[in-house]
Amino acid sequence: MxxxxxxxxxxxxxxxxxxxxxxxxxxxxxxxxxxxxxxxxxxxxxxxxxxxxxxxxxxxVPAPCPYARPDLCGGCDLQHASPRAQLEWKTAVLREQLQRLARLGSDVSVEALPGDGFGWRTRVRYRVAAAGYAGLLKHRSNEVVPIDRCLIAHPSIQELPVLARQWPDVDVIDVVKPSEGPAQVVSGQAVRERAAGREFELGASAFWQVHPDAADTLAATVVEFLRPEPHERAWDLYGGAGLFSAALGCSSVLVEASPEGAEAARRSLADLPVTVIESTVERALGLADARRGHAGRQPAAVGGRPRRDVRGHEALLHGQVDIVVLDPPRTGVGARVVKMIHEARPRAVAYVACDPAAFARDLRTFLDLGWKLGGIRAYDLFPQTHHFETVALLEAPGS
Ligand SMILES: C[S@@+](CC[C@H](N)C(=O)[O-])C[C@H]1O[C@@H](n2cnc3c(N)ncnc32)[C@H](O)[C@@H]1O
The missing domain is CATH 2.40.50.140 (Nucleic acid-binding proteins)
Known part of the structure; x- marks a missing residue:
């Protein structure tokens, strides 16, 4: 047509x-x-x-990658757009989501990070076809497209001989380029990353930001927005390996559902006043768990004290909370969690969002409860793709 x-x-x-x-x-x-x-x-x-x-x-512009075409690799949506047009595209999407779902006019613009937009991807999950070759998935499909190189992957990942050989016994190949040292195929071994002036040690499946400048950029924005005081108490919800707890410089309770993420936080932040709760956020706040799979797990907390099982919501809801960081997956936080945070009466929330639609819906819930949007930044942490990250400061009613 x-x-x-x-x-x-x-x-x-x-x-x-x-x-x-x-x-x-x-x-x-x-x-x-x-x-x-x-x-x-x-x-x-x-x-x-x-x-x-x-x-x-x-x-x-001509897409530099021969696989960024209809019916081939589904990874890059925007290689055919100039760098400026990609930022304008993402800015238009963010403003439209804010207008439509949060009913909020905003002049926020998505900002570029240093670099030419290629070679930034420090984590790649290659898929293996039944025929044994590795490649990347077609858009909205499980079909593996054979490729000889991924141009957005870090150069050190591109140099690994993963795509030239057969992989008869595996379905996926995870490759990581850590902060220091060369890229490696990871299966079980820990990876070291540096951010917020510290070292983190993570299992291969624990979450870590993919763009090399992402962790520091997001942590700096969260700190600039929240301006934490050393005596304050924070909740670091969807905390992963603890990037934001480390950056805040005050005591915090970190909630993370994945055992690998919680373990990475315990290991990496052992010297800080951080209590790690392995639980869904819903459960830690005393809500029924919306997600199967996590429903039966008892949260466990560790933080300077010997490991012991606690009911997550006791650990969270007892005591004052001043500031909250929210960094949920693409599904967002949901109205129930927003309302629980509102009831805990922190002075401010920093919301780190990878999905603008879910973020705009959650923002509307905060605004309806009387919160104010105190600041918003957005970063192109995923050049050539339609993804980007937004960080918002929400200020409590009356603050
Ligand atoms: C976008 S990542 C952010 C991690 C961390 N804040 C960082 O910057 O590295 C989201 C994290 O939330 C965790 N997660 C997903 N659903 C969750 C839930 N319902 N409750 C708690 N954690 C959850 C994931 O395992 C993942 O580590």
């Missing part, structure tokens, strides 16, 4: 209309006239790939 492509939408595509139907078009830019091929039909909308560009946007 021939389409005139409209504005970008959340998810790496632009919106177009065809005979009254909404079409989400990948590999196109706003304003372009394209021939698009339908990839999925849904009730009320279609998904399509632009396969021929009839009138190109002045923002279009």
């Amino acid at each position: 021939e389409l005139v492509v409209g504005a970008p939408a959340h998810g790496g595509h632009c919106v177009a209309r065809h005979e009254g139907q909404v079409v989400f078009v990948r590999h196109a830019l706003p304003g372009e006239r394209v021939i698009a091929e339908v990839t999925e039909e849904h009730k009320g909308y279609l998904r399509a790939d632009a396969v021929e560009i009839l009138e190109a946007s002045p923002d279009r």
Whole structure:
């Protein structure tokens, strides 16, 4: 079908209309006239790939990677856009989500980090096809696309001979380029990372930010927003290996659901006044757990004291909390957790968001409870893809 492509939408595509139907078009830019091929039909909308560009946007550039094309690798959504156009795209998506879901006008802009937007990815999960070769997944598919190199991967990852050989016995290959030393295929061994002036030791499956400048950029923004005082008490929710607890410089309770993440925090922050609770945030706040899989696990806390089991919400809700960091996965925090935080009466919350839609919904819940948006920054921590990270300061009612 021939389409005139409209504005970008959340998810790496632009919106177009065809005979009254909404079409989400990948590999196109706003304003372009394209021939698009339908990839999925849904009730009320279609998904399509632009396969021929009839009138190109002045923002279009040739995608440097030969696999960033319709029907090939699904990793990069925006290689065909100039660096400036990528920032404008992400800025438009963020402002639109804030307007639509938080009912908030904002002039926030997504900011670039140093670098040319390639070679930044310090963690890559290659998939292995039944035929034994490693590659990356097609968009919205489990099909493994054979590639000879991923241009957004760190140069040291690109040099590893992972893609040139057969992998008969595995489904995934995790490769990490730690802060120091060369890239390595990881399976079980710990990895060392440096951020916020400290060293962290993590198991291969524990969460760590992917862009080499991400951890320091986000930690600096959180500290700048919250301005923690040494005597204050913090909650570091969805705390992972403890990046934000380390950066805050005050005492904190860190809640992390994954055993690997909680273990990494215990190991890495043992000298700090940080209590680590291995639990979902919901459970630690005394809410019924929304997530299966974590429902049966008893939270355990450690922090300067011998390890002992505690009921998570006792550890959290007893005592004063002054500041909270929220850094949830893409699903966001949810209204129940926002309300529990509101009831704990901290003076401020720093919300670190990897999904602008979930963030905007949670922000609306805070605003409805009388909180104010005190600051917002957004960073392009994932160049060539549609992803970015937002950090917001929320100030409590009356503060
Ligand atoms: C975006 S990461 C942030 C980690 C950490 N703040 C950092 O900057 O490295 C989100 C973390 O939340 C954890 N997580 C996911 N769902 C959770 C839940 N319901 N309760 C607690 N932790 C959760 C994940 O295991 C992951 O470590």
